[in-house]
Amino acid sequence: MSTTPKLSKSPWVVHFNCNSCNGCDIEFLALLTPHYDVERFGIVHVGNPKHADVLVVTGSVNHRNARVLKNVYDQIPDPKVVVAMGVCASTGGIFADGYNVLGGIAKVIPVDVYVPGCASRPEAMMDGIVKAAVILEAKRRNPKAVQAGQPVVVRTPSAAPAAAAAIPQKEIPQPC
């Protein structure tokens, strides 16, 4: 498997339910259970952010939990990687135009990996966490990349109209 990283250290994951409908949360929990069993990659789900390398966030940000999310993020020691799990965490998804929803978690913390899907499938989540492990490794080798505000952004969803154009999409046929 070319995509499988050399996990010099197993990434420990802390999960934060931000504003999610539970769909992605239970799928994330399903990752820990026998059918998917991410512990075979050394991925351990921990409760304490200070133990963790990877922050997995499900759901979008609202006015009350934005501060909490920022707190959890700040407590994770460097190098750290943030995975936005599901469309709500990426862009706000179906709740994007709610009055209490600020949008994707990128509004509050820098995001490295986006995982699509509503709810994200465990396989997609596994791909995302494996990707996060690669980025974690890169950040560890090159601490400069760790500087806040310069995350290794893998993909930018349409946070800004300009960024939307950068997404590789199925589109633009030749006008006939």
Next chain:
Amino acid sequence: MLTNVTEIPVTQLHGEVWALKQQGYRLVTLTCCDLGDAHDILYHFDKDYTLKHLRLRLPRGESLPSITDLFFAAVLVENEIQDLFGVTVAGMVVDYKGRFLLSEGAPVAPLNKPIGIGIDIRAKAPVAEGGKAS
């Protein structure tokens, strides 16, 4: 369709709710709708799968008497109405003072219809506390 609805004035609310409690009804929930100049508040009760509704019309600015002394189950929903519609509910057993579902930075009374045309009540509050920090 909603049947079995009794329209009552605010002053009779306690008496009616008390009577229903005596008959063994269970409070299902409250529903508030914004009518523009007033709030339409429905109390849903249930007994053996039969629903009974009390409906009262509360002009804007008036406060709603709480029924939490009769039905403690109403405490969450009354706080919710206070948050989302800006209706003051008087005499609640537990009062979250408008910070039940919403917090600082969130819009005020977001479920009210905009008064007049062109005012978008859903306009987002500038930036939340978390947004500033990043």
Next chain:
Amino acid sequence: MATMLSNIMKNLGRKAATRLYPFEKRELPTTTRGHLDIEIDKCIFCGACQKRCPTNAINVTRDPKTWAVNHYACIVCGYCVEVCPKDCLLLRNEHLPQP
């Protein structure tokens, strides 16, 4: 205690339940909704999908003729697939790969 012990003994003899993704990819059911795709040659750029999309994930322009989906806003509900007059939208059953 005894009931659980017998379960544990049974599990020892059983085949492992784990699906070895990503080393072995399981065969997905044909009905699965993975991600949205389009057969762009059939598209007439009517914009029906854009209008119906619950999350405004689809953006269609007539001039120039473009059809774009933001996969990170798409909830894969399949409503657009139903309303497409040319049946050119389809749901692939594998999930969108990481870039």
Next chain:
Amino acid sequence: MIRRNTIPFGPQHPVLPEPIQLRLVMEDEKIIEALPAIGYIHRGLEKIAEKKDFIQDVYLAERICGICSFMHSQNYCQGIESLMNLTVPDRGRYLRTIWAEIHRVHSHLLALGLLADSFGFENLFMQLWRTREIILDIMEQTAGGRVMLGTCCIGGVRKDISSAQATVVLRQLDQVQKECDEILPALLNDYSVKQRTVGVGVLPRDKAHELGAVGPVARASGIGMDYREQGYAAYPDLGFKKVVETAGDCYARTLVRVKEIAESIRMARLALEKAPQGPIAVPFKGNPTGEVLARIEQPRGELNFYIKGNGTRNLERFRVRTPTFANLPPLLHMLTGCQLADVPVIALSIDPCISCTER
């Protein structure tokens, strides 16, 4: 001297998959008063529903909660159907029942697994969730989504279950039944489990009624209230039997769920076998007008949607009262007087779904 302390339990707590804070006023180890602080997952769904049109709201309603997603959309569709005087074809009713009951099994297994995790029985948690994966496979095969089925639509359902699929599903349900028969006795008869659940978090019948408990919480306290008795969807044809227990403690609530799993599997099987052939949905025209309080029995209890249409594509008001919202006041009653170490077990014995509660 006994001092009073206030302990915030949550919002991020290892046993809670979702953020809810319980402010516990303690005297030593005993809880004097409990108050919930919610709002961490408030999304403003009721307002979003007014902005989207009523067909898009089916998908929105489904995303009120990821665990009982199908039943939210089912209730919404039933509400709109009653406003528009639509009659769902027989096959549509049966298919809805099948998915709803399969969903209930998955939800109960999930809840029981989390309960096992809350008292440190991780092995049982893993076993229950392994069994639950079979249910998720069924849903993926038949509906296309593991969690979000997206099969319910106004007027019926969007997807049919072919007879070939039905055979596979029946076989898988057998497997679920077999595994449940193996695992669930461990939950019910194990000495250490009983130590943690019997007599803990007692909710007497009169209190349950007064505080408006619904679902398994009410049924464990002796209130025989299950809206499926009223016969929506295909329940009248399936000989539904409700499960009622009287003890009112955590063990009784677990027992209710365990028995309901068996009943749900039975009904899903029966519905798969009995489902008549025919159309699965009726077409509809126009927009909903009027108001209705739609009700349904969800895994966690009775779900109420107040839907008010005004003849346009957008709803005037959509209000959601989910079962956990009704079960929170009883939870506060159960917590009062118990010990801090029992809080996770009691909280998870009502199977809280905070995403539902805050919408």
